[in-house]
Amino acid sequence: MTIAPIHEQAAAAARARQDRLTKPTGALGRLEAIACWFAGRQGVAIPAPLVPHCLLFAGDHGVAVEGVSAYPPAVTAEMVRNFARGGAAINVLARAIGAEVTVVDVGVAADLSDLTAIVHAKVRPGSRNLAREAALTPEEWERAVAVGRRAAAAAIERGATLLLPGEMGIANTTPAAALICHLTGAPAAKVVGYGTGVDEEARGHKQAIVAAAVARAAPLSGEAALAALGGLEIAALAGAFLEAGARGVPAVVDGFIAAAGALAARAVAPGVEEWLVASHCSAEQGHRLALEGLGLSPLFDLGLRLGEGSGAALAVPLLQAALALHREMATFEEAGVSEGV
Amino acid sequence: MTIAPIHEQAAAAARARQDRLTKPTGALGRLEAIACWFAGRQGVAIPAPLVPHCLLFAGDHGVAVEGVSAYPPAVTAEMVRNFARGGAAINVLARAIGAEVTVVDVGVAADLSDLTAIVHAKVRPGSRNLAREAALTPEEWERAVAVGRRAAAAAIERGATLLLPGEMGIANTTPAAALICHLTGAPAAKVVGYGTGVDEEARGHKQAIVAAAVARAAPLSGEAALAALGGLEIAALAGAFLEAGARGVPAVVDGFIAAAGALAARAVAPGVEEWLVASHCSAEQGHRLALEGLGLSPLFDLGLRLGEGSGAALAVPLLQAALALHREMATFEEAGVSEGV
Numbered sequence: 226m227t228i229a230p231i232h233e234q235a236a237a238a239a240r241a242r243q244d245r246l247t248k249p250t251g252a253l254g255r256l257e258a259i260a261c262w263f264a265g266r267q268g269v270a271i272p273a274p275l276v277p278h279c280l281l282f283a284g285d286h287g288v289a290v291e292g293v294s295a296y297p298p299a300v301t302a303e304m305v306r307n308f309a310r311g312g313a314a315i316n317v318l319a320r321a322i323g324a325e326v327t328v329v330d331v332g333v334a335a336d337l338s339d340l341t342a343i344v345h346a347k348v349r350p351g352s353r354n355l356a357r358e359a360a361l362t363p364e365e366w367e368r369a370v371a372v373g374r375r376a377a378a379a380a381i382e383r384g385a386t387l388l389l390p391g392e393m394g395i396a397n398t399t400p401a402a403a404l405i406c407h408l409t410g411a412p413a414a415k416v417v418g419y420g421t422g423v424d425e426e427a428r429g430h431k432q433a434i435v436a437a438a439v440a441r442a443a444p445l446s447g448e449a450a451l452a453a454l455g456g457l458e459i460a461a462l463a464g465a466f467l468e469a470g471a472r473g474v475p476a477v478v479d480g481f482i483a484a485a486g487a488l489a490a491r492a493v494a495p496g497v498e499e500w501l502v503a504s505h506c507s508a509e510q511g512h513r514l515a516l517e518g519l520g521l522s523p524l525f526d527l528g529l530r531l532g533e534g535s536g537a538a539l540a541v542p543l544l545q546a547a548l549a550l551h552r553e554m555a556t557f558e559e560a561g562v563s564e565g566v
Numbered sequence: 567m568t569i570a571p572i573h574e575q576a577a578a579a580a581r582a583r584q585d586r587l588t589k590p591t592g593a594l595g596r597l598e599a600i601a602c603w604f605a606g607r608q609g610v611a612i613p614a615p616l617v618p619h620c621l622l623f624a625g626d627h628g629v630a631v632e633g634v635s636a637y638p639p640a641v642t643a644e645m646v647r648n649f650a651r652g653g654a655a656i657n658v659l660a661r662a663i664g665a666e667v668t669v670v671d672v673g674v675a676a677d678l679s680d681l682t683a684i685v686h687a688k689v690r691p692g693s694r695n696l697a698r699e700a701a702l703t704p705e706e707w708e709r710a711v712a713v714g715r716r717a718a719a720a721a722i723e724r725g726a727t728l729l730l731p732g733e734m735g736i737a738n739t740t741p742a743a744a745l746i747c748h749l750t751g752a753p754a755a756k757v758v759g760y761g762t763g764v765d766e767e768a769r770g771h772k773q774a775i776v777a778a779a780v781a782r783a784a785p786l787s788g789e790a791a792l793a794a795l796g797g798l799e800i801a802a803l804a805g806a807f808l809e810a811g812a813r814g815v816p817a818v819v820d821g822f823i824a825a826a827g828a829l830a831a832r833a834v835a836p837g838v839e840e841w842l843v844a845s846h847c848s849a850e851q852g853h854r855l856a857l858e859g860l861g862l863s864p865l866f867d868l869g870l871r872l873g874e875g876s877g878a879a880l881a882v883p884l885l886q887a888a889l890a891l892h893r894e895m896a897t898f899e900e901a902g903v904s905e906g907v
């Protein structure tokens with residue numbers, strides 16, 4: 226798979242424009258770098274406003290039977306119904322930024338066939354229990370990656386210029402932690418956190434499960450290891466990031482789970498991270514490690530730990546503001562403002 | 567002056583609602599606290615969307631002749647003309663959030679009488695040089711505070727429910743640093759920074775000026791000390807915050823200068839900080855100290871150091887998102903979603 230090249234010349238032209246805008250050089254901090262980054266992705270000195278699109282992948286996890294989550298597995302399917310009705314956090318945030326939401330059942334362990342407003346692409350009804358066996362076969366992992374790629378491609382073909390991949394899957398901080406350990410080399414003690422809110426004892430149990438699974442997967446080759454530790458919605462996230470990189474459309478990395486998906490994408494296609502922006506650093510331990518593994522620096526830390534792409538959606542007004550400033554501010558010449566010494 | 571009381575019952579009702587929304591308890595991090603905070607300010611369990619209004623106070627500073635800024639003093643007036651034409655950063659950001667901008671000349675050292683789109687309330691054409699004498703008389707300080715109060719009152723009477731006070735004034739990080747030193751007790755070495763971008767030598771000179779001015783003002787009583795160290799637009803910022811607190815309308819604290827104005831307001835009317843939200847932590851050294859002095863925690867740190875209220879405006883989409891989530895998300899009952907253990 227080939228990752229689209231960056232337009233360095235457009236980024237440099239944007240940098241030159243930033244230095245002519247009526248503000249002290251560098252006074253807009255990271256917003257200046259964001260504008261130049263998007264110039265390099267869109268290939269123009271003055272990037273157009275972003276058309277964001279939320280991709281929401283849902284899947285279940287066999288490891289939920291181990292008591293690693295504060296919520297029962299039924300909540301995955303219940304929340305998909307909530308997404309379909311527009312009542313979840315991501316629906317509210319998507320409305321606020323004018324983004325469409327595509328909900329994809331890539332592996333929910335329940336019959337959702339009555340829902341007409343979602344994409345039905347169930348690879349299997351949840352992953353196997355990674356505490357006992359490989360969560361997925363390499364072929365299942367690949368099929369779920371392909372689901373993510375197709376969803377991203379469809380969004381791009383409908384006009385999206387910024388993808389916001391998110392997820393829902395009770396117990397999915399466990400496979401995400403396992404993938405992050407496997408892909409960064411960090412120990413389980415530094416990556417496993419409290420997820421949606423388990424207690425200290427459950428966290429210890431979760432940590433032992435992750436450490437054992439990572440050890441079991443260590444001898445496996447590339448995708449076999451990802452499949453053994455992963456989950457269907459995480460594979461789909463990886464696919465969405467891969468498609469973004471292949472087509473040259475930026476994507477925002479949401480929370481801990483999305484960062485695991487992005488790391489998995491980079492393991493397959495190094496360079497894909499050049500097309501990614503990190504939104505936030507969550508309350509989940511290990512998120513910062515995962516972002517460092519991607520070479521990404523988050524824009525804010527509001528203690529979020531919801532998933533769904535919620536942090537990614539919250540970042541969009543900041544990104545749009547950076548581009549609006551770049552596009553609309555007067556230059557020193559236009560405004561007749563004196564320059565600094 | 568009396569500060570409006572907080573509606574604790576409404577805040578508690580909002581907290582109860584947050585715990586019924588379809589997300590793990592606390593998963594929206596600071597956004598949950600923001601929604602409850604606004605409930606306590608608006609006096610209703612479900613706060614209404616915010617109507618933001620930018621107040622932009624401009625003034626000059628006698629201390630500019632000491633070479634404490636990287637920009638010539640003429641830039642203050644030039645930027646006011648840029649604000650009036652809509653070409654500055656705050657104009658772009660205000661458009662993005664649907665906010666009106668009121669530009670107030672409270673002390674620009676230039677004739678701006680040809681501008682019809684701004685409020686003319688010049689107390690004097692710039693402050694005196696605080697390196698040599700008191701920057702303002704107590705009476706001048708008071709008059710500038712009153713300008714800020716009137717501007718805030720007018721915005722509130724036009725329907726604003728969130729004030730975004732900002733400023734423009736070449737060299738104003740010097741008086742702001744002096745006020746922050748005076749009001750927090752922090753030494754000049756920890757508060758004085760690089761402003762719009764002076765070099766290390768100029769910063770050292772600025773630090774010596776601030777330390778000497780703070781020492782000279784130490785024996786003065788309340789407002790006399792604020793006047794000796796302050797600037798006209800900083801006094802107006804203080805006035806805007808005071809009016810916000812008196813009328814019970816929240817205001818967002820922007821950067822280093824705005825934080826100095828908020829500290830000055832609190833020195834006059836303790837409790838006013840209960841009506842303030844901190845937007846960002848800027849690149850300017852001492853900003854964090856000033857926010858700590860106010861008991862406020864910033865929402866993000868993007869390395870901004872522009873002023874104009876730009877950080878305050880950037881915070882508005884996050885605040886609106888917090889309220890939209892609180893207002894629009896389904897509860898567990900409404901969505902038929904199971905709860906955690």
